[in-house]
Amino acid sequence: MNAIIVEGRSVSKPPYFDGTNLTEWREPMKTFIQSVNFEVWLVIENGPKLPKKLINGEEVLKSVDEFNDEDMKNMELEAKAKTILYCALNPNDLGRISSCHTAKEMWEELDRRVTTSDANSTPPVTTSDANSTPPVSQQTPTSDLYNAPNPEFLEETSDDQRKRFLKHCVPIHKHALNGNWPAAKHILDIYRE
Structure with a gap:
């Protein structure tokens, strides 16, 4: 995909993150997810609603065979959120988020990457050489x-x-x-x- 000159965007495919434009990619991606299903965006923003039950006054996760319709819907929203993010990321960033368990963790890991790279970046050294091209x-x-x-x-x-x-x-x-x-x-x- 040519990320330099783009004539149009797809309403059926998420915006592609090529690894270099997270700040520009984030808002169109958020809007794309909201357009697919606003609840999917809420899963990314707030985290999944994991199906739980009470046993001896303690909350524990339900097994899959104990899921009711609402539990299935919540898990489906989480799966959709993760799938959309997987489809939008380049192979390097897919590797970075592969250990994340939820879509919220994936989104936060991408944010952390930008925060870390911004903190580690240093301003370019400029020289007074008349033949050098400015950055x-x-x-x-x-x-x-x-x-x-x-x-x-x-x-x-x-x-x-x-x-x-x-x-x-x-x-x-x-x-x-x-x-x-x-x-x-x-x-x-x-x-x-």
Whole structure:
């Protein structure tokens, strides 16, 4: 799936999380789940209603053969929530949440991943070298960052001219597809400098 230029979204498939855009993915995913069944979202937000019974004044989990219709419905909602999340995640993130037992734990683990990566990230070191290209975050408005190529890919290319070209290529293409020629021309003018 091409995550850079998307013409439309599916109402039958959950938004795909490619591992790089959790903050942008979270709200469309929440809305998708709510549109499927709002109760499924509540299971993710609040956790499942596990079927329990009282034995000697103590709550214990029911066995599957003791489930009534309401218990079955609650377990079905949990299964739907987990399935939707499984279908939306890339293989790496599936591995990260594989030990989670509930959809709520899965969602919280994804949140923890973002919180941890934000806490561990350090601001880029800037140099005063006149030939160096400023980081993408300094060149591109925040709303257009998802259109920029992966910075790690740019670092792997050895040719500085190629790096500059690739950094501008995707946004130019996006603006051209949308007919926003002044924005595309502006990027070309930056590239020529």
